[in-house]
Amino acid sequence: MVQYSPRLGDAFAAVADPTRRGILERLGRKDASITDLAAAFGMTLTGIKKHVRILEGAGLATTEKVGRVRHCRLGPGQLTDATAWIARYQHMLEARLDRLGEFLERTKGRQS
């Protein structure tokens, strides 16, 4: 049994939303305030804060309040567990396709 961080589910849930993926892509280019993000995505401050809080919970963003402005940047979460899980899933899928291919080959052999 492979052990994954309990944050694996949080990370997948965080990037399931297109706005949150957009926020990560934007923060990847440049740090931004909550106000910047709200303007960029045409959302209310409350709406953006909710998304940013979910990204923070998954370790994908961090925020810091300086004066009246809350600055957001990319967090330390690198989705490595998420990549590892997906890679394992794809490997499993390929193994199944290989077995199916072998079965079809054997069946063909019998018919000819």
Place this chain on the structure above:
Amino acid sequence: MVQYSPRLGDAFAAVADPTRRGILERLGRKDASITDLAAAFGMTLTGIKKHVRILEGAGLATTEKVGRVRHCRLGPGQLTDATAWIARYQHMLEARLDRLGEFLERTKGRQS
């Protein structure tokens, strides 16, 4: 702007749940009926059906009713878009770390 399948969000949402990841891992080893899955995960038939429906919606599982039994197997969805998105995110993160490293090197150079 990279174009991803509209199913990208569905795929991430589908694998955000530990039971659904468990179902995919189990189907990776062997096809199973809804009843098998309910027994394996200690859930009601209704609970398992709900999870399987979400996996079906994301193309990660398919089901077929034969007589009174609904058989489940892995679907064609291979999470390739999900992997591609994560890879791009990690690349961006590394680029930021590189820039931070260069900045620190320059700062150190000035101080010595």
